[in-house]
Amino acid sequence: MSEQSSAWSSIDQIASEVLACTRCVLADTRINAVPGDGSTNAAVMFIGEGPGKNEDEQGLPFVGRAGKLLDTLLDEVPLRRDDVFITNVVKCRPPSNRDPEPDEVAACLPYLEAQIELIDPRVIVTLGRHSMLRFYPQGKISNDHGRIINIGKRVLLPVYHPAAALRNPRLNETLRADMRRIPEAVRESLLLRTASRADVKSTVGEVRTREYAQGAAISARETETDSAPAPEMEEAGDDQDQMTLF
Numbered sequence: 001m002s003e004q005s006s007a008w009s010s011i012d013q014i015a016s017e018v019l020a021c022t023r024c025v026l027a028d029t030r031i032n033a034v035p036g037d038g039s040t041n042a043a044v045m046f047i048g049e050g051p052g053k054n055e056d057e058q059g060l061p062f063v064g065r066a067g068k069l070l071d072t073l074l075d076e077v078p079l080r081r082d083d084v085f086i087t088n089v090v091k092c093r094p095p096s097n098r099d100p101e102p103d104e105v106a107a108c109l110p111y112l113e114a115q116i117e118l119i120d121p122r123v124i125v126t127l128g129r130h131s132m133l134r135f136y137p138q139g140k141i142s143n144d145h146g147r148i149i150n151i152g153k154r155v156l157l158p159v160y161h162p163a164a165a166l167r168n169p170r171l172n173e174t175l176r177a178d179m180r181r182i183p184e185a186v187r188e189s190l191l192l193r194t195a196s197r198a199d200v201k202s203t204v205g206e207v208r209t210r211e212y213a214q215g216a217a218i219s220a221r222e223t224e225t226d227s228a229p230a231p232e233m234e235e236a237g238d239d240q241d242q243m244t245l246f
């Protein structure tokens with residue numbers, strides 16, 4: 001999934017457009033569009049496939065039986081809904097809960113991409129097979145559920161959909177165990193970012209060494225730069241805040 005600069009500058013702006021959206025035929029049969037809900041600063045983002053009947057009626061994600069199970073599992077991590085952001089690949093309910101068609105997914109994808117770009121979660125937890133395939137097309141949910149997968153600057157944790165777990169008690173236990181890996185996934189994502197910062201620092205270090213060799217005039221600039229807080233240090237503080245989640 002590509003992450004490009006979008007036309008929206010806030011999660012609320014995206015939500016407003018979703019609520020009035022008629023880009024695909026799902027607009028004809030929905031009661032409410034369901035843009036998503038939760039913290040706009042979340043380290044962990046949950047993505048399901050599409051709203052169901054209860055979500056369509058209430059305009060909120062994961063509010064039926066599957067949503068209640070998700071709440072229980074979040075509690076065990078422990079996380080609250082307010083700590084995370086929950087949304088779907090398509091924001092309107094497909095009739096009779098059928099799988100969304102490719103053109104419907106394509107029409108809705110810019111909203112999801114913009115949500116990811118703005119929230120910038122460290123961990124994406126996909127709920128169910130269809131959602132996982134958007135981020136990890138080569139994946140197989142029976143093999144890859146509960147795996148922490150590096151997808152660039154964040155990590156992916158695919159898990160079974162709570163609705164599937166409600167139907168099958170064995171999957172319920174599997175889902176529960178996979179959800180307990182969320183703290184580990186967050187730690188993994190922080191290591192990923194620290195490693196990429198180390199790469200940046202080493203590149204900056206090489207450039208500085210070359211500049212020193214080129215003349216004393218550079219020294220004054222270095223002194224000035226070193227006295228200001230390095231951006232990566234400020235970001236490290238932000239990561240530290242996210243670690244307090246666990």
Ligand code: SF4
Pocket residue numbers: 018021022023024025026027033090091092104107108
């Ligand atoms: S599913 Fe997405 S693209 Fe289709 S009408 Fe709803 S918000 Fe618009």
